[in-house]
Amino acid sequence: MPTAGHMNTEGSSSCGSGGGEGGVTTTNTDGAESLISWVWAQIKAEAHRDAEEEPALASFLYATVLSHPSLAPSLAFHLANQLSSPTLLSTLLYDLFLHSFSSAPSLLSDAVADLLAAHQRDPVCHSFSHCLLYFKGFLALQAHRAAHLLWAQGRRPLALVLQSRVADVFGVDIHPAARVGRGVLLDHATGIVVGETSIIGDNVSILHHVTLGGTGQATGDRHPKIGDGVLVGAGATILGNVRVGEGAKVGAGAVVLVDVPPKATAVGNPARLVGGTSSPAGHEDLPGLNLDHNLWSDYVI
Numbered sequence: 453m454p455t456a457g458h459m460n461t462e463g464s465s466s467c468g469s470g471g472g473e474g475g476v477t478t479t480n481t482d483g484a485e486s487l488i489s490w491v492w493a494q495i496k497a498e499a500h501r502d503a504e505e506e507p508a509l510a511s512f513l514y515a516t517v518l519s520h521p522s523l524a525p526s527l528a529f530h531l532a533n534q535l536s537s538p539t540l541l542s543t544l545l546y547d548l549f550l551h552s553f554s555s556a557p558s559l560l561s562d563a564v565a566d567l568l569a570a571h572q573r574d575p576v577c578h579s580f581s582h583c584l585l586y587f588k589g590f591l592a593l594q595a596h597r598a599a600h601l602l603w604a605q606g607r608r609p610l611a612l613v614l615q616s617r618v619a620d621v622f623g624v625d626i627h628p629a630a631r632v633g634r635g636v637l638l639d640h641a642t643g644i645v646v647g648e649t650s651i652i653g654d655n656v657s658i659l660h661h662v663t664l665g666g667t668g669q670a671t672g673d674r675h676p677k678i679g680d681g682v683l684v685g686a687g688a689t690i691l692g693n694v695r696v697g698e699g700a701k702v703g704a705g706a707v708v709l710v711d712v713p714p715k716a717t718a719v720g721n722p723a724r725l726v727g728g729t730s731s732p733a734g735h736e737d738l739p740g741l742n743l744d745h746n747l748w749s750d751y752v753i
Contacts, residue, residue, distance in 0.1 A: 680740070684702045
């Protein structure tokens, strides 16, 4: 099975390019389109299987997946129906999301990278279609990508409306200006808060109730920068314009107020480095890819 790494991204950098200039990634078009087509074929096959096994879902699966010619209209349709309200019509949102995907094709390739991330890292994600339809972290992230595009285009009131609806419906609050990389997993996702000047790199995994916040009423660049391949455990709080280096881990419930070096592990409140500041214990892998929490047991106060 292809991986997110097969989607060649140009212009990505450590500590989260957030999708390159303006937050929109540049992809190898031919490779990205073939991977999108492959994933869409898997989604349709899985939806056919589920409709046959559970006839009660047949009309829902037909309307959301099987009636659409490609991934873009299916995802736009599903997001629109999830986020609509009596005064924010699903037809308006459908057109908005579909236009976003067509005007910035990298949004769709980023969505596929996020689908692959969930499928590869989350042991409860048994199919691409289940992630597309039922994983609110994935859906919140795709809505944020569209909101970020609107923010960059100067359509800020509409971007803020999307942010508000995502917070109401999915319980995930990401400011439209925040820059998010690709291959990102928001696992469970409930209670995640990401501030305006935050940057999240590629191949990052973030669990529920994580806050990337400021430290008060400061203005300007005031939120965390999360490097590529980072794992942020449940309930962690990272405050201020601090940098969590590539491949680092932040333990569940940690409160991080200072930089975390690459490949290091920070745990506790206030957070300390496993192994100490002078010689922190390191690891060779990227925990954002394997969700390995084991090193935290070595923590000694």
